[in-house]
Amino acid sequence: MVRVRRLLAVPAALALTATAAVAGSAGAGAADDEPGIVVEDGVTQPVFGYDDAIRERVFITSPYDSDGNGEADVVAVDIMRPAASDQGLKVPVIMDPSPYYSTLGRGNESELKLDQDGDGLLDRWPLFYDNYFVPRGYAIVLMDMIGTNNSTGCPTTGDVSDNLSPKVVIDWLNGRATGVDADGDPVVADWHNGRTGLIGKSYDGTLANATAASGVEGLATIVPISAISSWYDYTRSNGVVTRGNSYPSSLSNTVTNPARREYCRPVRDVLAATDGDETGDYTPFWHVRDYKPDAGNVTASVFVVHGLNDENVRPDQFSTWWYELAENDVPRKLWLTQTGHVDPFDFRREAWVDELHRWFDHWLQGIDNGIMDEPMADVERAPDVWEEYGDWPVAGSRPTRLWLAPDTDAAGHLSVTPNRPSDPDLSFVDDPLQRESTMISNELAVQPNRLAYVSEPLTAPLHISGTPEVHLNATVDTADTNFGVILVDYGPAERVQRAGDGVVTGTVEDCWGESAVWGGFAEDACYKQVDKRVALTEREVVTKGIVDGVNIDDYATATPMLPGKPYNVRFPLLPEDYVFPEGHRIGVIVVGSYRDYGSQADPNRATITLDPVRTVIDLPIVGGRAAAEAAGLE
Numbered sequence: 001m002v003r004v005r006r007l008l009a010v011p012a013a014l015a016l017t018a019t020a021a022v023a024g025s026a027g028a029g030a031a032d033d034e035p036g037i038v039v040e041d042g043v044t045q046p047v048f049g050y051d052d053a054i055r056e057r058v059f060i061t062s063p064y065d066s067d068g069n070g071e072a073d074v075v076a077v078d079i080m081r082p083a084a085s086d087q088g089l090k091v092p093v094i095m096d097p098s099p100y101y102s103t104l105g106r107g108n109e110s111e112l113k114l115d116q117d118g119d120g121l122l123d124r125w126p127l128f129y130d131n132y133f134v135p136r137g138y139a140i141v142l143m144d145m146i147g148t149n150n151s152t153g154c155p156t157t158g159d160v161s162d163n164l165s166p167k168v169v170i171d172w173l174n175g176r177a178t179g180v181d182a183d184g185d186p187v188v189a190d191w192h193n194g195r196t197g198l199i200g201k202s203y204d205g206t207l208a209n210a211t212a213a214s215g216v217e218g219l220a221t222i223v224p225i226s227a228i229s230s231w232y233d234y235t236r237s238n239g240v241v242t243r244g245n246s247y248p249s250s251l252s253n254t255v256t257n258p259a260r261r262e263y264c265r266p267v268r269d270v271l272a273a274t275d276g277d278e279t280g281d282y283t284p285f286w287h288v289r290d291y292k293p294d295a296g297n298v299t300a301s302v303f304v305v306h307g308l309n310d311e312n313v314r315p316d317q318f319s320t321w322w323y324e325l326a327e328n329d330v331p332r333k334l335w336l337t338q339t340g341h342v343d344p345f346d347f348r349r350e351a352w353v354d355e356l357h358r359w360f361d362h363w364l365q366g367i368d369n370g371i372m373d374e375p376m377a378d379v380e381r382a383p384d385v386w387e388e389y390g391d392w393p394v395a396g397s398r399p400t401r402l403w404l405a406p407d408t409d410a411a412g413h414l415s416v417t418p419n420r421p422s423d424p425d426l427s428f429v430d431d432p433l434q435r436e437s438t439m440i441s442n443e444l445a446v447q448p449n450r451l452a453y454v455s456e457p458l459t460a461p462l463h464i465s466g467t468p469e470v471h472l473n474a475t476v477d478t479a480d481t482n483f484g485v486i487l488v489d490y491g492p493a494e495r496v497q498r499a500g501d502g503v504v505t506g507t508v509e510d511c512w513g514e515s516a517v518w519g520g521f522a523e524d525a526c527y528k529q530v531d532k533r534v535a536l537t538e539r540e541v542v543t544k545g546i547v548d549g550v551n552i553d554d555y556a557t558a559t560p561m562l563p564g565k566p567y568n569v570r571f572p573l574l575p576e577d578y579v580f581p582e583g584h585r586i587g588v589i590v591v592g593s594y595r596d597y598g599s600q601a602d603p604n605r606a607t608i609t610l611d612p613v614r615t616v617i618d619l620p621i622v623g624g625r626a627a628a629e630a631a632g633l634e
Contacts, residue, residue, distance in 0.1 A: 035084035042369030046135035048082035050514035066153035073153035081139035085191035092364035099255035116519035123519035131513025131525030154264035157248035158289035163210035215297035229321035231289035239551025246272035295324035319575035340501030393466035430592025432601030466620030481606035484594035491584030545573035
């Protein structure tokens with residue numbers, strides 16, 4: 001294994017010359033012999049030891065009883081902090097709360113927590129946060145979600161005991177909850193400076209979102225990566241069940257330690273019985289698992305990272321949350337990548353470590369380093385090509401109506417001009433077995449199981465930024481059906497591939513922090529480099545969406561459709577930020593069932609008929625109608 005070591009500790013001479021002390025640490029106005037945070041060029045410097053860092057495990061009493069055994073659940077945390085924090089240094093906390101530390105692991109290399117010598121202290125610390133940030137004057141806390149690893153209770157997949165496990169720890173850090181060590185002796189965080197940041201990918205970032213929505217005092221920032229903001233929208237899409245077979249129960253089983261799975265079976269049985277798979281409706285089960293209604297409680301800053309091609313946690317999970325944060329004027333930042341369910345450490349490593357460092361320094365150490373004066377959004381425009389924007393959606397983005405103009409002998413087209421009442425109705429038959437490749441292939445041909453509308457080659461690039469919305473004026477011949485729409489870029493380009501979430505892991509390692517040997521185990525911050533999967537392809541699925549016909553008016557109540565009755569079928573596609581190049585064609589493909597979206601196939605095989613007068617797609621075009629016309633959409 002080849003290793004490239006970088007970003008190691010600065011020479012001791014630098015520590016002597018960089019003497020700016022941070023407000024809130026013991027270095028500000030303290031005696032010369034007291035330790036202090038050192039800042040140079042707006043960022044903290046690695047002047048504290050790593051191999052002599054303090055490691056401890058604390059057990060914190062929660063107010064929850066997730067397993068119903070009559071005893072309060074206990075949250076276990078592993079803490080690493082500079083030795084100087086026992087000598088008066090006040091440090092902030094970076095916490096990664098996770099259910100995965102003893103099951104699936106964390107990071108691209110699936111690292112698990114490890115106590116090699118059985119002394120109750122962690123020897124392996126997943127991810128690079130400890131190696132990099134402890135020498136810079138931070139405490140790292142790796143939290144076991146209630147019901148996982150060393151915590152007690154049972155996982156409840158988004159219920160309050162899951163959601164607020166990190167809040168319990170923040171309360172302890174700020175003296176509002178009780179913690180003890182393995183011997184039962186009280187432990188207090190008198191070394192803490194009062195500011196905590198939460199970070200994590202997927203479920204970990206979801207816990208960060210949920211905790212921020214609680215408005216807990218002491219939470220200064222969150223960095224949710226590929227995170228969920230609504231478990232309902234994660235397991236359903238506009239009323240269509242996309243993750244059936246009792247998914248909340250199944251995930252709870254996955255994250256539970258194997259030895260405790262039988263013990264937690266009754267909790268999983270309740271999840272399976274109450275999740276509403278039989279209808280897909282938005283029932284009370286999902287209310288507590290939806291954080292968007294509580295976005296007004298968020299007092300922490302938020303740095304969102306998400307893959308626009310994430311097929312696990314789809315990008316509507318970031319966008320609907322982002323819109324709520326914007327409505328509530330939450331300080332925020334955004335990175336959008338062309339990869340899938342991937343950590344930025346594995347798609348933009350060097351820039352990510354630098355940006356995250358500056359973000360935490362600003363929000364947790366109180367350093368005025370200008371990061372909040374920089375552009376708000378970074379968007380990956382092409383493989384490893386990034387553009388910066390002052391906001392997202394990009395300024396000038398406006399919903400722009402394009403009519404789906406029908407043709408009986410070939411594909412229809414797209415136009416900013418309204419269709420005429422004399423234009424023909426078009427019909428197709430839902431095929432629940434049809435694959436996406438068939439839906440979007442031969443785009444100019446008439447096919448029996450889809451309708452296609454394709455523009456002429458664009459005469460100028462066309463940039464969309466935001467959430468497209470579809471309006472289909474439809475009739476069906478059954479009481480239920482699904483509707484799906486796919487937005488496609490037809491034209492050759494080098495693109496990040498969907499396989500493997502768009503990345504491939506190499507064999508060369510690079511290192512981002514300090515190392516030590518504990519319990520005979522070498523703990524380092526060396527990780528395999530990761531590259532994009534890039535290929536020249538002839539087309540790209542830009543975005544897509546589905547809706548259940550019985551939920552077009554209300555996701556909480558199923559209303560059977562009346563055969564032959566016209567319906568305005570209105571639903572959003574997934575958010576996107578995409579530039580259609582000059583010379584490419586834009587395609588809008590309309591289908592019924594969409595199995596490759598993950599939806600359960602509708603068995604009705606309905607005949608779906610579209611009235612062209614009110615059948616449109618609203619694209620969030622930067623520059624609006626004028627830009628559409630300039631690109632040839634007349």
